[in-house]
Amino acid sequence: MRVTLPSLLRQRAATDPDRVAMTVHGSGSLTFGEWEARSDGVAAALAGRGVAAGDRVGLVFGNADWLEYAVAFFGVIKAGAVAVPLSDRLATADADAMLAHCGAATVLRPGELTYATGEVELPAPGALAQILYTSGTTGRPKGVSATHANLAHGCGGKRRPFAHSDHLAHAFPIGTNAGQWMLVNAADAHPAVVTLPRFTPSRFAALIEHYRAGTVFLVPAMAIEMLGSRVHDRHDLSSVQLLGSAAAPLPARVAAELGGAFPNATIVNYYTSTEAAPAQTVMIVDPDRPSSVGRPASGGAVRVATAEGEPLPSGVTGEVWMRSPAGARAYYGDAAATAEVFRGGWVRMGDLGYLDDDGYLYLVDRDSDVIKSGAYKVSTIHVEDAVYQHPEVREAAAFGVPHATLGKAVAVAVVGSVAHEELRMFLKGRLAPYELPVRVVTLDALPRNHGGKVDKRALREVVR
Structure with a gap:
């Protein structure tokens, strides 16, 4: 059975x-x-x-x-x-x-x-x-x-x-795909799964230190908070051998800084969705491929294709499709949406990306987040990667705002002490003119949903 x-x-x-x-x-x-x-x-x-x-x-x-x-x-x-x-x-x-x-x-x-x-x-x-x-x-x-x-x-x-570990630490919320993954690990994996009632950077670092956790899972927002609070200066995180990030792509600068904060850990980026699980790509953070989310794992498959599912050559941007080895899921009570997303064993991920010649996947953007600015299509992930390179930026999110001439233009929300004009000058050598933000806002924190993802609809409301 x-x-x-x-x-x-x-x-x-x-x-x-x-x-x-x-x-x-x-x-x-x-x-x-x-x-x-x-x-x-x-x-x-x-x-x-x-x-x-x-x-x-x-x-x-x-x-x-x-x-x-x-x-x-x-x-x-x-x-x-x-x-x-x-x-x-x-x-x-x-x-x-x-x-x-x-x-x-x-x-x-x-x-x-x-x-x-x-x-x-x-x-x-x-x-x-x-x-x-x-x-x-x-x-x-x-x-x-x-x-x-x-x-x-x-x-x-x-x-x-x-x-490799006796304890696996996480702070994922109930009701998310990442949280479900931790529940399955509690039943199946070797280590005991440990968590805490409420995440704060210091409490989570103390949890890791207390249990000498060898495996840790978090989302990028948690990683950014921990690095910003410099918890690694106050807590011994040397027990961690595997640090996994899920729910959203891990910015390259954040991944590099995690390597310093967790000196003995292999930093791994996981990419999947509720619809495609347990199919996923896995990427051990590699300086030669800092923005890749990896290659297929767990018996799944990934392709980049047209909206009709026709595969595209390596290097060509298209829709990301993923196939699960566990059989297709479905949207409950929504046959039309199921037919749109689940096709012939493949799942349309809702992301745009491309594969390199070695089969590594690179995300370009969420399809719905791409900013169509005049004659150009702007990747918010690309803009965010450039913004994160500024040392005074702790968190960043790019999104589209209405523009009288272009239809839409780029706006950027940041958490950090960088002056707006200084950031614009910094970005001029790193982004094309049509990618430069027409508006920058500084926030105390980026709005996020309960799964830890940035809520860009809420950001658009902030700048209205």
């Missing part, structure tokens, strides 16, 4: 019940035996309440509730129901809209779990297991449905992932 997450947890609980699977620092830990028994109790209680196979169950939890969330998630999918993870940081109206969209039969929140006894028959690999909503950076969030086979693809091997 193909492995599923419930069958994997059952096996680990049987062979190593007292081993810690997950810890929330300052709150407690969860062993495999406890995780198995408590999630069985939740599954039985849900069945007793009339929750049937295929029913959608909302899970609204915060980062302080990772242990209870892990129990709830596995209890829901063991019951044959469909887990719908949502962060408690979402606006109430947004969360309600998502729960209404998927037709949730019930909602579980912290402190609301009930337990019962009874036989729990594990679901089949092909059954629907999860609906995970996208961040909605380019429009209305869409619910991506995944089967048990999707979620557990690649799990249960003889060699557990990240075997």
Whole structure:
């Protein structure tokens, strides 16, 4: 029988019940035996309440509730129901809209779990297991449905992932693809997964130091905050052997600085999406390819093609497509959007990029973020890379603003102490004239969604 997450947890609980699977620092830990028994109790209680196979169950939890969330998630999918993870940081109206969209039969929140006894028959690999909503950076969030086979693809091997370390530290929020990845790691990987109720640079660095974590995962925004706070001057981060960045491309300057802050770590950039997971590209940061997001891993495939899916030669910019080895996912309740994005086993990523002659992928921009300025198309990623080269810039985001003559022009938001005119002069030798910002704004922090991605729609509102 193909492995599923419930069958994997059952096996680990049987062979190593007292081993810690997950810890929330300052709150407690969860062993495999406890995780198995408590999630069985939740599954039985849900069945007793009339929750049937295929029913959608909302899970609204915060980062302080990772242990209870892990129990709830596995209890829901063991019951044959469909887990719908949502962060408690979402606006109430947004969360309600998502729960209404998927037709949730019930909602579980912290402190609301009930337990019962009874036989729990594990679901089949092909059954629907999860609906995970996208961040909605380019429009209305869409619910991506995944089967048990999707979620557990690649799990249960003889060699557990990240075997070089005893602890894996992260600060990803619940309700994101990155957070889901950490939940799977807690069930499948060798190290115990540790997190903290609320991310701050100092707390996260202290967490790494306390547990001597050998594996660390973060998003670029967290990396930038940690470097800006110089936590590496106050904490011993030498235990880290693998530092992985996900959710957004890691700026080249930030990647280079991470190498100094984590002296023994291999810095790795991961590129995927909720729709394409577990397919991904992986890039060990290489000074010769500082802006590449790598080559395919995990049995997936990547191509650059036209909107119709016709492959393009190396060096030619086009749409990025990714193929998952786990079988296609879909948008729940949205056949039209599914047909637009999921085609013949391939997923349109919504990004523009190109492949070099060695098969390394370079992102040019998010398709919806490209600035069409007069006769030119401007890559915001390219502009941001140039801005990040200024030593006084801590964070940067480029975006399009209306322009009377060109239609749209480039604007840049920065976090840092650089004077606007100084930045413009700095960029003149690094960007083409049509790429230079017509407007620069300084902010205390860039607006981000709960997944850590810059919210460029919110930035456009700032400069209106």
